[in-house]
Amino acid sequence: MVGKLRGRRWRPGGPSRVAGGPERAYAGWFIAVEGGDGVGKSTQISAVAAWLRGRGFEVVTTREPGGTPLGDEVRNLVLHAREHRLGARAEALLFAADRADHMETVVRPALERGAVVLTDRHVDSSVAYQSGGRGLAAEDVVALSAFATDGVRPDLVVLLDLDPAVARARREERTGVPDKLEAEAGDFHERVRATFLARSKQDPERYLVIDANQGPQILTGAIQDRLDGLLPLSAEETEAAAKRAAALAAAIAREREFQQARVAEEAEARATAEAEDRRAREEELAERQAAEQERLRAAAKERSEREAAEQEARSHAEAEQSERTETQRREADRREQELRIQSRQDALRRREAELAVRQAEARAKERARLAAAAAKAAQEQARQAPSLTDDLMRLGGLEPEESGAVESSVVQTEPEAGGADASAGEGA
């Protein structure tokens, strides 16, 4: 009934965060939240919309049916008009009519503006309810929806999957009268759920299927994670990121300047310290050299003094030695002189002794001569007269009575000469 729909490519959209992904047909992002009645779709839409707005995105939240005045009419007709029972096809057409009007007047303009459109239900609901629930051919429902959307498809379908019984319990807590579809029997909703899941498996890249039997914040977190990977930065985020990048670059530049200044300061401090160290070392070296020179000077002085003292001591010793030698020489001279004197005295004594001997010998000879002369005279006298003899004896110094003694003394001159020799020998 509906011919092959012409896919129309819109002008290229904004930046895509999917590297190498397909060219985008519009600037905005189209997110459909799907699932059975009461699974928590509107709760998540409002949480995610608040989060996206907080990030600076323009967010349009809408729903099918009912996002437009026509949608409200359709909604009323389809869900609440009890006076006329719609057939499945009419119901499908009405939902498609609502969708076409919704896309035309709300979704596409918003996508062209670059907004993020969050819609509560879209094509998958038609397939799940009109095909899965009512039994229409899925391809017919899909083709009808494609005609209504003019080829625009959600960038992401978030399917909140929940046991219909649990969803019904949640619904019953809500105020309001159940609509005609909510009022359908349990197996109807089981088929709807199964059809949703089957659809998600046909194109898993475009679906985020979440077990909706978890707390709302957990579900929101899961959706945020997926959108974080799908959506680019908002203009506000880009600007903030640019500001942060600029601030970071400025901080890096400041840090670099600071580091360069620090490096320069450190280099200067190092150079100063090195110069100081070098100067200290040079001073220490100079001090050591001065001390060494002083030590050498003191040592030289000490050596010189020691050598002078030694020289003096040597000179003194030499002088003493010389004095001793002189003394010894003088002593030797003195002894020699004494010896010479002694020798001369000895010689003198010997000469005296010899002289004495010779005098004694001379006297003895004289006495002997005199004695001999006396004897001769005596003999003469005797021959002439005794008186003459006595006179001769008196001439010889002898008393006449000693005539015998004269003879004896002449005889004893020899021993006297020997005694003189003996005393001369002792004097030598």
Ligand SMILES: Nc1ncnc2c1ncn2[C@@H]1O[C@H](COP(=O)(O)OP(=O)(O)O)[C@@H](O)[C@H]1O
């Ligand atoms: N994750 C959740 N767990 C429990 N209750 C929830 C959860 N999300 C929503 N609800 C409640 O369930 C009911 C249906 O939620 P709603 O968001 O209106 O569902 P839907 O839009 O799918 O019909 C509301 O009373 C809501 O407070």
Ligand SMILES: Cc1cn([C@H]2C[C@H](O)[C@@H](COP(=O)(O)OP(=O)(O)O)O2)c(=O)[nH]c1=O
């Ligand atoms: C959009 C759409 C909705 N429906 C049904 C599903 C819902 O029961 C009803 C919309 O009711 P609604 O109150 O908006 O949904 P919910 O109960 O999840 O808050 O319309 C279809 O059958 N086909 C469609 O194409």
